[in-house]
Ligand code: NAI
């Protein structure tokens with residue numbers, strides 16, 4: 603039986619890379635019953651709402667979505683669709699895997715996954731300016747909010763992810779030496795949760811700044827990294843950079859009631875409509891979606907085909923120094939699958 607899933611083609615290069623991704627999924631025999639919905643600029647133009655109720659209803663029903671990038675129009679009263687979706691479905695875990703694909707990349711042995719807490723910490727937006735001696739912006743203050751429940755669910759998510767995906771070690775990344783409350787709580791709870799997985803998944807911990815350096819020196823020492831919101835924001839881009847940047851970086855936002863898979867990059871208006879975008883990030887996001895629904899073998903087959911297409915066949919889109927078009931690349935991956 604086909605599994606229902608919501609499909610959002612997205613803005614800019616979204617429809618082009620989604621078409622490519624659907625071709626690859628079909629060639630791999632992945633069976634989804636797509637419920638196509640609108641979001642972003644396209645939804646704003648068509649139905650006057652960047653995040654229509656029908657789209658939310660669809661995701662509530664399918665609990666699973668593959669989403670193209672959405673343009674965030676700059677304008678009064680516009681709510682960020684990505685933030686709205688995260689709030690609506692409490693998508694607390696942001697998952698960003700990175701694996702070496704390019705044969706001429708800086709690192710050949712990267713295979714790690716960053717699990718970022720997506721709802722708490724310094725990014726909750728509790729900020730104020732304090733006036734001193736007539737200067738309304740003399741002092742700026744931000745409050746970080748971290749809860750035991752929030753720490754527990756994200757660390758547990760990281761360990762469960764490790765178990766489900768055959769990973770050996772979880773590294774808890776923190777700054778508990780300085781931020782004794784907000785980061786200390788995360789580390790304490792992390793170590794408690796880790797005990798439940800003793801003998802099944804290894805655990806260690808590292809201070810965020812040292813982690814950033816170690817990633818650059820030798821990324822192969824990491825397997826799964828779990829961390830709080832802002833540290834995860836910074837590390838996730840660092841990690842994408844280790845393996846060649848945006849065109850190859852997939853991501854997932856996962857909560858208790860829904861999971862949304864997408865490329866890390868945006869709608870790339872500068873190259874939209876030209877058919878030259880790299881669909882790899884979205885294809886790899888679709889692989890994460892297959893992992894999520896228990897179709898690991900199919901996901902691995904696609905990942906292997908995509909890697910061989912780039913590494914062995916030298917088929918590359920423009921961003922990776924090649925001249926192959928979006929759909930040509932997809933067809934090359936399909937041939938590798940066949
Ligand atoms: P962007 O990621 O769209 O583009 C940055 C640069 O990378 C551009 O030069 C673009 O051509 C290139 N690029 C991105 N993806 C590519 C691909 N698959 N193949 C080849 N080249 C690629 O970031 P930018 O320009 O800051 O944002 C554009 C729009 O996307 C904005 O409206 C922004 O709000 C939105 N955005 C949406 C996201 C989402 O829906 N998850 C995430 C990030 C940005």
Ligand code: MG
Nearest residue numbers: 835836838839
């Ligand atoms: Mg970021």
